[in-house]
Amino acid sequence: MTKAKTLYEKIWDAHVVDQRDDGTALIYIDRHLVHEVTSPQAFEGLRKAGRKVRRPDLTLAVPDHNLPTTARLDAEGNKIPIADPASAAQLEALEANAPAFGIKYIGASDINQGIVHVIGPEQGFTLPGTTMVCGDSHTAAHGALGALAFGIGTSEVEHVLATQTLQLSRSKSMEIRVEGLLCPGISPKDLILHIIGVIGTAGGTGHVIEYRGEVFEQMSIEGRLTISNMSIEAGARAGLIAPDDKTYAYLKGRPMAPKGADWDAAVAYWKTLPTDEGAIFDKSVTINAADVSPTVTWGTSPEDVVPVNGTVPAPESFADPSKQDAARKSLDYMGLESGQALRDVMVENIFIGSCTNSRIEDLRAAAAVLEGRKKADNVKWAIVVPGSGLVKAQAESEGLDRIFTDAGFEWREPGCSACLGMNPDKVPAGERCASTSNRNFVGRQGPGARTHLMSPAMAAAAAVTGRLTDVRELTR
């Protein structure tokens, strides 16, 4: 009998090109996503060394990080220039490098443009059982479809462009088993924030996490993408969820997905991928789904989570002295006091978007809360940034854009937006933002910005009340 293997081991083993004595292996990369921020120096390196891109057909380029989310074309259909010269230079570099190296490029005003991690699955570029990389840590998201996907640095981007491989050492495997089902009104975002709260931001260090349990089987692909996306905040190299009928139904007919007989062969192969019974994980954590409530962050680390009906913890409540110190600094930065009820915390900004929560299901969940309501007066800035042009078009066909704009939200063009302060969308210093993104680091949404991470429905609820709110109060 062959050894029982995990999903991770199966994907790894199928991609070993060469095994070195020191335990590292040369791993073949099936899919490479490229964006404007981490690629210019990689292309510069190729040019200097006179190298080509080995497999342009396995590479897909799209701008997202720097791109403003305001209109991209004027009334005559001409490109609106980008004000920040540094952003403009990076965007132009990608626009020139992609065709120069024969790579497919989705331009800023193409309806297929969007955040790399939204368009990969949406185009059918992401497939189960493949290895996938991108110069961005949230590449972990694609693990939702059963792809081994992880972020890399610029030198590695150059290495993959030149050789279609990476020299890697095998990670350990970790199982996060969630028992039971989520209570009504609890979203995948609440679950992943809860998980990170339990295991901590170092909980997955050195591991690839496989999420297992009925809750994931019942979850949509959009929800799984939200979960796997934040594996990186749990310290892991990558996240994985076994492909199943939901995955195949999601991918079937996508533009870059296999067709006809190829499709059938692909599905037959994908069915062999799930972790075998009896396979052993290096580490295993069990989470009880019933314990998950609507969750928000209070501090400046994604592990600083608390149920929205709870209170800001006291730094002394942490056992680890360095964590106590970090908590003190966080509270100071966040302008919060221990013991304060989260529900009393007022917010001035709302951001619904990012590769964690900008897909159609996310927008539907937020719109369901906002329908027939308006944002509170103390909310100065509320924006919705769809993850891609296709998500935007779908939402518009369902009339969601109207619900958002009627509620006082701005309806934007796709991109990373206020997830990180690289483009014009920033949260002003000292102000708070209810955000559906993935990082609440100091200065992440702009210098001095105070981020509270939460689900799209919760961000919508915060918009309506002007403070952190249990969305179930509005939907009951």
Next chain:
Amino acid sequence: MQPVQRVEGRAIPFGQKNVDTDVIISAKWLKTVSREGLGAGAFESIRAQEGNIFDDPEYAGASILIAGDNFGCGSSREHAAWALDDMGIKAVIAPSFSDIFSGNAFKNGLLAIALPQDAINRLMEVARTDPITIDMESMSVTTPFQDRFVFEMDPFRHQCLIEGLDEIDLTMAKADAIKRHEMNSDSAQPWLKPVAA
């Protein structure tokens, strides 16, 4: 990549602990399109201070940086290695480095040399007045005063650095194995090729 056998010269006795990559090069420099020119932004927040060590004429042209524990922690930006290289630094000596930083340094031919704190203290003292020498062959750091500190390095990295082998060259030497993998998957999994949309 240039082979590195020996680094000799003045060293900046910086000594600070937990220098994160944001201190080495701040986020605003991430929006560049070249590896070159980042030296101008290196240690910007420190250089804004009057009398800082980086602008001290005593250390002009220094090729070595001496730092404290956990050098290069924080964000994984490779720009930190590029910025150090662009400011003329060929080697950083510290008690420890963040893993990501030492990986990035290696990829860019920058030496990241770990030595115990007492060795660092002695080198900091010497660096104020005299040059120091790093010899990759004997894996040692020496001073004009007979000090000799031996360091360790991953044998693979050591070989790459002294021979100037770039990782891409090393992988390209495996072109046959890569080709074989591609041919196997073309026949066994033809659907792996994305449909040109």
